[in-house]
Amino acid sequence: MNSIVLDSEFLNNIEITKYLPSFTKFHSWLLEEDYSLYDESFLAAKDVLSFIKSGAKTKKKKILKLYFEQFDNENIKQFISPLSDAIEANINEDMSLALSKKNELISLGILNFTKQYIEQISKYNPQPLIDTESSTQQIHLEVKNDEQIIQQDSLKIIKQKSHYISWLEGDIVPTLEKLKREYANNTISEESVRNFVKEFRKFVGGKLLFYITDVNEKTVSGIPLEITSSGYEEMKHPFLNITWEVSAPIEKYVKNIKYKAGDIVEASFNETRNENFRYLLLFVDFGRATALPRTILDVLATNLKQDVLKEVLINLNVSEENDEHIQAYVIQKVLERSDLVKQKLMKNLENLEENLTLIQIKEKELEQQQMELNEQEKQWQNILQRIDYYKRFEQFNNVSIEEEHNEIPFNPKLFIEQLQSLFYYNDEQQLVYNKEIIRSFVYALQSNILTVLAGPSGTGKSSIVHAFANAVKNVEVRMVPVQSSWTDTQDLLGYFHPTDKAFVPTPFMEAMAEAAQKDSAHKIFLICLDEMNLAHVEYYFSEILSAREDKNQEIRLYPKRQWETAKLILEQGQVDIERLHSAKELIELYPPVFSIPTNVRFIGTLNMDHTVKPLSPKVIDRSFIIEINHLSASEKREIISSLDVLQGKVEMDYEKFIESYSEEGILEVYIDELQNISDLFEDFPNASLNSRGMKHLIKILTYCKDANEIEKIIDYLIYGKILPRLEIKKSDFVPFENTIMSQLQKYEESYKKLQKMVEAKHTITFW
Template identity: 40%
Template sequence: MVQSIAKDSFTKEEVQNYEDALNSLKYFLLEDNDEIKVEHVDTVYEFLSHSTNTKRQDKQLFAHYLQDIPPGEVKKMKMVLKKLKKGIKENTQGPVEESKKKLIEYGVLNFCSAFLTKPLLHEEKEMIAITENSLKDSEMKTIINQTQLHNKEPKRYDEWLSTEAAQVVTELRTADENNELSALHVNKFVKLFKKYSQGRLLFHINGYIQTEETVRIYGTPMEWTNEGIVPLNHPWKIEEWSISRNNIKAHRVAHLKQNDLVLVNFSGTQNTHFLASLLFIDFTTAEVVPLSLEQSLQEIGGTAFVKQLKDNMSVNTSEEIEAIIIQRLLNVNQELKNQLEKEQQEFVLQQQKLSEEQQMWRRIFYKIEQAIAFEQKEAKVDEVQIHPYKEETFCKQVQSLLYHNDEEQLIYQESTLKSFIHALQANVLTILTGPSGTGKSSIVQAFGHAVQNVAVRMIPVQSSWTDTQDLIGYFHPTDKTFVPTPFMEALAEASKNSNKLFLICLDEMNLAHVEYYFSELLSAREEKNPALRLYAKRHYDIAKIICDQGCEDVERLRNAQELIENYQSTFKIPSNVRFIGTLNMDHTVKPLSPKVIDRSFIIEINHLSKIQKQKIIDTISKEKLTGKIEMDATIFSTVRNDEESVKKAVNILEDISSTLNNYPNASLNSRGYKHLRKMLQFADLEETSLTIYIDSLISGKILPRIDIPKVDLDLITQKFVEKLSNYPVSSQKFEKMLATNRMVKFW
């Protein structure tokens, strides 16, 4: 295990790395059109992690810049940075903008300012930056620009070639060797190189050859390092990188000469004869870099100016002039530094005050927006047509509304809708699986639009989720408040609206291991009175005392009230909540464990053929329905059949399942039969409808449990196939499951 070494300052390389990342983050948060690299987000996340890692000996070095920020806020920042990284990678604007707001709210700008204004071991650079902003004399600015150039940290060109640019360079080398190098390859490299060099390049003019009206210039790209100015090697050839340009109008480059060091703009070359040189250099806008103080002064005022300056200062060499100027700069700098520190302290205090006021107004506006949205929603509901609920035709009504209510004209088989609705009515964890684009998420949202008093909350699962806190939130020990997630906020909302049915859908639930983040809730649902333990009960008791006796600290009183009203230490899972999950089964996601499958009902949604779609459209077009079906949570949960009347169907399913008794976890257990009995209590038990429905139950409850080596299953395969012969959907699915070489399984 690598141990961190105790230290009280950063290396220059570390300072440069963190400065780049924090500057990038700062401008990203403050500018509307700014962008940020994923690696900069990772660097900020690493800094925050080091500040809270008790195993690091240098923890205090990082924590020094976060001393005014509560530990809980640091954890929030890290969570938001994870979401920001995902949003950037997926190019989703909504999560990125939300992350920006949250980071500002949690005080990231204070942290950025704390480091950027006082990075340890960076006094020289700080002095130069402060002094440059304050001086007005052009000759002073020239001197400072030169000092910056000479003290610039190495850009690590070779390291960049072997890491960030490695893949592109490999592509260019291969294309060059095969004589397939093109302008597209060049532009790909130049785009990366512009980011690396920040759009400009240091170039040494090795040759300046003039004819009558034109000039040919050739030379080498250069880089500042601790060892001085060094030439850059060609990205893939074992030689210095040489670039030339012919036929430049002489009057446009008259300010240049041989051996000049210049800063140039560049783009990708389009000349097919010189593609391997990669760059087209714009020498007409090149700026000559002064290489000495005396040269700089001569460019400002000429030789006479330099001589007069030496006489006035009573010195003989440019080194003595430099010493006098630097001493004066140091004197000016100290005053400016003291003033800047004072202004910085005032700025931090003002920003903290502003942040508190912002949070207060944000809460007020949020409540106003909620009230307006509620009124608008109620007004809209009044406008739509309301259809009476009829349990015999409920599924057909929903099927018609899903098609006619939505511009997408969603089409689902009636058997799919029955399985979906009855699983929700039975309060079984409902998992929707199938190829992308089959409407797994859409069926949930569309059902909320088609049925009155149904609220849908979509919760995108993150691949980084590893425990229950990622799903429900955590208790903030400093603020004595519970920090909920959108999932937990939906549960709290449901507990206050018992007449409404709440569908909480975990979208792409197997991006992370389901049993890692959902196991506590799965276990809680098995209890007689399902509940979640959010935090220690003593915090709840203290909150009750604060609410009863009052408190001068308004924020603490508000936090206590929120605990009492919304997030009790033992939070009862509302009976009007149904949990749904959508799955994408590919190599990037986590498989479902037997525990999750055992507690779920699986509905496979596949693409329909044109004939199947047209048949459904013809049926539902006979009676075109739009609007909503009259409903509330109580009506939705009212059973249609008693337990006695469903015994026949249960016996059929038990007979089929018993074929798998000799295989671990394959046959149904008591929990599985309980789910089936409950679902059958909402079903149509008429003979034809029942056969179709039993087919769905086999497919959704028995087949997903099968995960058996094919050689072991051969003993009972024929018998199992015969028992499925009356159930076409399950029979076809099982045939597909058998078409494997080793394991017979649903997924």
């Protein structure tokens, strides 16, 4: 590699000079005996890889072309593979591979490449283009002919602190200082990371925006963003002077990724549990991230077919490139509709004013009552008033206009047909399901059995849950994505924070607490564990499974003495408002012994492949399995042609939902029929139904309206409750095969499923 002289105009271009700190750190790592990439050196390696990839492209920016002319392009390309592997090896903690790849990079001559860059760029010592506090230059960037042209005007920049920077300088400072100390001693604790992420989640509101820097076969990387008055801005690392870039493995999600490097996505996050990367604080669920459209034109293109989009643009009289015209048109339409919006808002405000007047009257009555209270009771009452005030204030600021929908009278005999039509006509996806699948799903929910929706990806397992809520009044859905790292009940429910004297709930626990409130008693809550077998279900869900077997259905969240402490905090009131709020929340929402609300129904979705955990016999015994498969085009056409056009929501509440129609006494003949089928499998371990399984089937039958409906659903009861229990060697099944198959022949779906199971070479299993 022959060094060339670069002029100062070239060296002032940020496309080249911005990598100097990363090259310096990376070069030092190459010279060190340590072969592991941690902290700054890990991020530096990723920056160097990004720079090399940009320079190795056949088509690249002119400024990059100018710099890389001094090198042999083929030699540069040789660095990419081993450097990518070294970074990946560090993510997977494969240190032997990391050492091998480091040695390979050095043998390929990367030291000369990094040394030359550092000498050339640092020689001129280019100054930062922008001083974030006050600068005499303002930088304007515009893209033209694939070059970045920097224009400088003699204007003073007044840059206000972003909300994120202000947050970092606020109450979180003690937590950050602790993290800094632990980082310096290489002892960042899991508790410190959890405390930071807890407060950070409160700040951002649950999800976070990321600028995607890299997408490859195994990982996705991105930088957190915040929205400011000037657009998207990168969030700096909370306590280190480095780029806050986080990576996460996404092997099982790669085929579903619908974004690329350079996109902005919204993703959920949690605290990282990888000890080597705790300084990055976050573990991001990039697998389920959703890309955000950049412009209004992007929104239209995403939601409209190409021919429809062209027609819309013609009607708007704008070109595809002119997004500003589209924005102007949309703003005009919003203004035209504003009077209607104002009227609705004014009506809501009137109602609010009436409520506030009633509150003021109640407060005066309360003041009169306070005169008769002793000093300690007064203090407690004042505390509660302060908390209630903030809650009312928050509710006032979150007023929304309720969605209007057509109300459809509930007809028990037509309910399943109504749902089938509503699933198709209510939803933009136009969902199509076999009527018996819907019937099995609804009756399992009514019977309060853990309902497991199994089947290939894309068959509508999650969609049927949302579609039911869209079709029926007073149904709430809470989706809870299961993480592969879940190992115990705390991952599902949450934990008690001993320092804050507060319970830190998960979304699952928050949903149960919401369902337990008095004003939710008429609602049906569907809590769906999405991809429930990513982790062992019997590990994280064991306490719920056990509690559902008891009469009171109670779970223990934390020691009762902590609840007594919360009562004392409210009585004494000598703490800050945050601690008071936590104490009141503990008493009202999260008692030490929590009763599972009767209006909650648990659902699980699962895909069966080699990356997930199989369901244990304990879980299968307490579940009803509904397998949803892809329908053929002809099957879909036949179903759609039979549907009535229907939109809206069926009138329903919890009490009406659980009403049964058949007494167990008149079901005896069908119960005997199911028992006979179960007895066919009694020679196989755990295959025949026990008393619990039979009770489940009887309960489902009580929701059938007539004999015709019972005869149809029995096939699916065998399919979903008996066949999943079967797991035996094929050789053990052969002596009974003819007898069992002949008895099952009249049950079409179960017969076809068992035929498919019997085709296995070694083990006969439902999965």
